[in-house]
Amino acid sequence: LEFAQHIQAKNIYAVEFLDDMRLEAEKKSIKCYKWDLNNIWEFEDNYFDVILSSQNIEHMHNTRRYLEECYRILKPGGQIIVLTENLASWINIGALLFGWQPFSTTNIDGWSVGNPLIWHLDEYKDEEVIRQHRATGVDGTTGHIRVLTYHGLKDMLSKTSFKNIKMHSRGYLPLFGWISNVLCSIDKWHGHFLIASGYK
Numbered sequence: 001l002e003f004a005q006h007i008q009a010k011n012i013y014a015v016e017f018l019d020d021m022r023l024e025a026e027k028k029s030i031k032c033y034k035w036d037l038n039n040i041w042e043f044e045d046n047y048f049d050v051i052l053s054s055q056n057i058e059h060m061h062n063t064r065r066y067l068e069e070c071y072r073i074l075k076p077g078g079q080i081i082v083l084t085e086n087l088a089s090w091i092n093i094g095a096l097l098f099g100w101q102p103f104s105t106t107n108i109d110g111w112s113v114g115n116p117l118i119w120h121l122d123e124y125k126d127e128e129v130i131r132q133h134r135a136t137g138v139d140g141t142t143g144h145i146r147v148l149t150y151h152g153l154k155d156m157l158s159k160t161s162f163k164n165i166k167m168h169s170r171g172y173l174p175l176f177g178w179i180s181n182v183l184c185s186i187d188k189w190h191g192h193f194l195i196a197s198g199y200k
Helices: 002-006 019-027 063-073 090-097 127-135 150-159 177-186
Strands: 013-015 031-033 048-054 074-085 163-170 193-199
Touching (some): 063 074
16 A cells, blocks of 8 residues: 555555455455466456566466566556565575575475574464465465576566566665665675566
8 A cells, every 4th residue: 555655546456366365455445356366367458557566476376477467457658566585685595505495485385394594484374374375276375486586587577578677676684774775786686675667
């Protein structure tokens, strides 16, 4: 909602497969649809001015189709903004050096695996929620399917025909605050979170 307020959106649309979460969105005046984002969407061509994909693309089995659908439903000149984790962040690279699962890929179907330093390792996981997600039959609802790098995400957007692509990163982990921000501005390839934007 904060993003929608920032761009002064008149209407907000969303896609959510779980019924209870969709109802929560609708209580906030968000027009929410129940579709599998791995498949063709029922929105018309050239429909939206802006698409915000926040922490979604890494959950897609059909990454290419996901971006192609985003492109199709954007109006000419419309903008996509993609927020996602970076497989090539320094903490992921560090995990690989120890033979551990990269932090961005430790959540597999509701289990935290392969890394003794996982942030939420001891956090309670509601097995009923996991069961509901798995019961949908939608790949990626209970973990990351494909985590991209800076250049991987940029290439995916370019191959989908997006133009004027701009890439940034945030979170130069394990550092925080202004030091992290400065380092991300110098080395945008290794921040933990990627921010990409492009235009149709």
